[in-house]
Amino acid sequence: MATPASNRALPAIAVDPTNKPYFDAAREGRMLIGLCKDTGKHFWYPRGCSPFTLSNNVELVEAKGTGTIYTYTVMRTKEPYCVAYVELDEGVRVFTNIVDCDLDEVRIGQKVKVVFKPTQGDSPPATMFTPV
Amino acid sequence: MSINGKAYIVGAFEHPTRKADDKSVAQLHAEVAYGALQDAGLTKDDIDGFFCTGAAPGLGPLNMADYLGLTKLRHFDSTDVGGSSYVMHVGHAAEAISMGLCDIALVTLAGRPRAEAMATGTAPRSWGVNVPDDPFEIPYGRTVANAYAMCAMRHMHEFGTTSEQLAWIKVAASHHAQWNEQAMLRKVVTVEDVVNSPMVSDPLHRLDCCVISDGGGALIIAKPEIARSLKRPLVKVKGHGEATKNQNAGYTDLTYSGARWSGPRAFEEAGVTPQDIQYASIYDSFTITVLMQLEDLGFCEKGQGGKFVSDGNLISGVGKLPFNTDGGGLCNNHPANRGGMTKVIEAVRQLRGEAHPKVQVPGCTLALAHGTGGLLGTRHGSATVILERE
Numbered sequence: 179m180a181t182p183a184s185n186r187a188l189p190a191i192a193v194d195p196t197n198k199p200y201f202d203a204a205r206e207g208r209m210l211i212g213l214c215k216d217t218g219k220h221f222w223y224p225r226g227c228s229p230f231t232l233s234n235n236v237e238l239v240e241a242k243g244t245g246t247i248y249t250y251t252v253m254r255t256k257e258p259y260c261v262a263y264v265e266l267d268e269g270v271r272v273f274t275n276i277v278d279c280d281l282d283e284v285r286i287g288q289k290v291k292v293v294f295k296p297t298q299g300d301s302p303p304a305t306m307f308t309p310v
Numbered sequence: 311m312s313i314n315g316k317a318y319i320v321g322a323f324e325h326p327t328r329k330a331d332d333k334s335v336a337q338l339h340a341e342v343a344y345g346a347l348q349d350a351g352l353t354k355d356d357i358d359g360f361f362c363t364g365a366a367p368g369l370g371p372l373n374m375a376d377y378l379g380l381t382k383l384r385h386f387d388s389t390d391v392g393g394s395s396y397v398m399h400v401g402h403a404a405e406a407i408s409m410g411l412c413d414i415a416l417v418t419l420a421g422r423p424r425a426e427a428m429a430t431g432t433a434p435r436s437w438g439v440n441v442p443d444d445p446f447e448i449p450y451g452r453t454v455a456n457a458y459a460m461c462a463m464r465h466m467h468e469f470g471t472t473s474e475q476l477a478w479i480k481v482a483a484s485h486h487a488q489w490n491e492q493a494m495l496r497k498v499v500t501v502e503d504v505v506n507s508p509m510v511s512d513p514l515h516r517l518d519c520c521v522i523s524d525g526g527g528a529l530i531i532a533k534p535e536i537a538r539s540l541k542r543p544l545v546k547v548k549g550h551g552e553a554t555k556n557q558n559a560g561y562t563d564l565t566y567s568g569a570r571w572s573g574p575r576a577f578e579e580a581g582v583t584p585q586d587i588q589y590a591s592i593y594d595s596f597t598i599t600v601l602m603q604l605e606d607l608g609f610c611e612k613g614q615g616g617k618f619v620s621d622g623n624l625i626s627g628v629g630k631l632p633f634n635t636d637g638g639g640l641c642n643n644h645p646a647n648r649g650g651m652t653k654v655i656e657a658v659r660q661l662r663g664e665a666h667p668k669v670q671v672p673g674c675t676l677a678l679a680h681g682t683g684g685l686l687g688t689r690h691g692s693a694t695v696i697l698e699r700e
Contacts, residue, residue, distance in 0.1 A: 189434075191445045201445075211560075222560030223446040229559035249467070249564055251459035251511045253451060255432060261456040261511075263562070270560030273688070275450045286467045297449060304449045 181281040184257035190301035196226040199238050201302035209292045209305055210238035211270060222270035242267050243292035244310070252281045260284055264307050278308040312579055313401065316408035318537035319545045319697065321350025321530030322658040324636075324651075328494050328643055330422045330524040335367050336377050338420030338526045343378055346528035351540050352414065357530075358382050359412030361399040363390040365421055365646050374418065385412035391554070391691025392683025393593060395419075396529070396650035398693035400679075401550025403531040413533050420526030421646020430522045430647050431455040432510065443557075447688065454595070455519065457687035459511035461564045462598035466513060468565055468613065473513055475616030476597040477504035480517050480640050482624035483594065487637025489666040494521045495641040504597075518597040520639035520649065527651040529658075543662040544700040548582070548676075551575025556689040565613075567599075567682055568692025569606035576694035577608070582676060584608040587696075589660040589671045590631055591653035591679040594638040595686075600624075603680055604631075607694065626669040635660065635669035650681035654695065661699040675699040 193201050203210045212221040214228035215235045221228070228236050248271050250262035260276040262284070276284050277293060290307035297304055323345030330338060339362070347353060360383050366374045370388035385406050389398060396419055403415035423430055431454040436444050465471045481501055487493035504517040537544055553571035556562075577583060584607060592607075594600045601615035609631060610618035623629035636642045636656040639649040657677040659665045677697050684690035 186451075188449050191449050193445065194440070194442075196442075197445055220560065222557070223443055225442055249460040249464040251456045251463055251513075252509075253432070253453065253456050253511050254509045259451055261450060261452065261460065263460065263564070271557075271562050272560070273447045273450055273452065286463065306450075 181252065181258050183277045183279055183281055184259055186257040186259055188295060188297040188304050190298045191304065193302065197224055200224045203238070204294055204302050204305055207294055209241045209243045211241045211266065211268060213237050213239045220268045220270050222272050245290060247276065247284065247286055247288045247290060249286060250276060250284050252284070262307070264290055275306045276308065277306045311408065313404040313408050313550060314548050314579055314581070315534070315546055317404035317531050317533060317547045319400065319529055319547065319658050320532045320537050320540050320542055321346040321352065322655045323349050324527045324655050325420070325525040325645065326492050327525045328492065328523045329424050331425045335420050335422055336374065338422070339366060339374055339418045340378055342420055342526045342528035343416055343418050346416065346530050350530045350542060352530060354379060355382055356414050357416045359385040359403060359406055359415035361387045361403060361415060361417040363388060363395045365419065365648060391693070393595065393648035393650045394681030394683030394691045394693040395648065397654060397679055397681035397695055398552050398691065400529065400531060400547060400654055400695045401552060401693065404547040404550060407531065407533045413536060415531045417529040417531070418526065419646055419648055419651040421648070422524040423647050424522050424524045428522070431519060452688070454685060455511040455514060457685035458596045458598055459514045460687045461602065462513050464564045465598065465602065469616065471601065471616040473505045474501050475620050476518055476601060477501040478619045478621070479594070479597040479600045479624065480504045482622060483634055483638045483640040485625045486635045486669050487641030489668040490637050490642055493637040493642040494523055495637070514596055514598065520595050520644045521641065522647070523643040523645055525643055525645035527645065527655050529654060545658050545661045546698045546700050547695060548698045549576040549578070549580025549696040551579070551694045553692045554689065555692065564687055567602050567606050567686060568690055569603045569680060569682070569694065572692040572694040573607040573680070576696050580696035582696060586676055587678045588674045589635070589657065589677040590633050591657045591677070592633050593649055593653060593681045594634055594640045595649065595682070597640070599682055599686060600633070602686070603682060607680060626671060632669070632671050635665050648683070650683065650693065653679040653681055657697055661697055
């Protein structure tokens with residue numbers, strides 16, 4: 179028996195001065211991830227400091243938007259939805275949802291690509307993933 | 311500096327209520343504090359150290375200290391790492407006592423999520439305002455249940471752990487809860503009952519989850535001279551370890567918990583090994599929580615938790631490691647959604663020989679209590695204490 183992904187209403191996202199560039203890019207259909215310029219390493223989630231060195235020598239860079247499912251679960255609520263960590267091709271594991279598919283077919287190791295889903299009001303879209 | 315032998319748990323009290331429709335949270339704090347003092351044979355004005363968390367009403371310890379009439383305080387601590395806090399407070403109280411910062415410490419926990427009809431595990435929830443990870447997790451429906459379920463899913467993928475193995479943890483808890491008149495779920499369940507209960511968040515079923523309950527508990531920790539002057543059995547704080555685990559900048563590994571660090575710290579301080587432990591209170595928000603902590607504390611190899619918990623190995627009188635003999639969070643209670651307090655209390659009962667006769671570990675002299683607070687799948691606190699009957 180299939181469990182189609184629901185189109186549950188997504189809450190507005192709390193944009194702050196530090197994460198605003200990430201969400202501005204999301205409005206344009208681009209997914210960004212953190213880059214520590216001290217070490218050359220990517221990080222997740224976006225923030226105003228390097229979690230490797232604590233300096234503010236960081237920038238947001240565009241990710242390819244593809245990856246594989248590291249782990250997932252389907253919340254069996256009235257509107258079922260799939261929460262997952264997706265490991266991006268850049269290496270970081272991103273807390274997200276898997277959408278636009280049969281949730282009973284989601285598997286660890288599955289290849290996925292980014293999609294952007296509207297949230298409430300003028301809030302920027304959420305960064306989600308769907309099987310390739 | 312070691313705290314081994316520098317402090318004793320002299321009072322412990324678990325509130326009997328499981329649904330507190332007619333009591334406020336502050337009233338519950340007062341009742342557990344009074345109960346623990348009565349248990350110890352002490353009075354309110356003996357207390358000069360006070361420990362609570364952000365779950366206590368008010369600003370840190372201030373409003374509760376006022377409500378409880380604690381006027382002699384010279385030390386306080388409101389460290390809040392969710393449900394593991396109260397295990398950690400035992401360690402912090404022992405440290406404070408060993409440094410002479412206080413002589414008699416009170417730790418309280420109380421809450422009424424059940425009376426308030428809180429959707430504890432299945433509704434997205436933030437821990438506060440301006441939390442930087444919220445915009446990257448809350449819109450995705452992060453809940454307590456799914457943050458633990460994702461750990462279970464990965465554990466199954468990497469190590470072949472099964473739902474039936476996880477179910478054994480609930481089965482063991484239910485075997486203990488049948489003897490506890492206050493437990494919310496006293497019916498003995500089978501592996502089949504667990505795996506056939508409704509799915510909450512794959513692969514965790516309803517019976518893989520702890521109960522939601524009101525209530526609370528309190529502990530009194532005192533310096534050795536005072537402990538010896540009282541009439542209760544001597545329960546010594548022998549070792550303590552604490553840790554946090556986080557997402558590691560996006561390179562997270564969900565197959566282990568902070569117990570990997572807090573456990574060895576506690577064992578080293580206590581000078582004992584996991585094989586020496588006769589009884590273990592292991593935080594049981596979900597069955598997977600227990601399984602991962604048992605591995606990380608060293609009771610079995612990483613990935614072997616499924617085999618370790620199977621076939622009743624956690625049932626008192628049956629298996630090698632009796633755990634949560636009050637029925638734990640899975641069957642007894644989980645006051646204020648924070649199970650660390652009751653973990654310590656049942657360990658104290660075991661060491662005093664005051665657990666229910668059907669689950670009492672004969673000659674129990676060395677016990678461990680361990681807590682995980684926050685979310686296993688995102689960021690959590692971890693605390694381990696090792697206690698000894700003297």
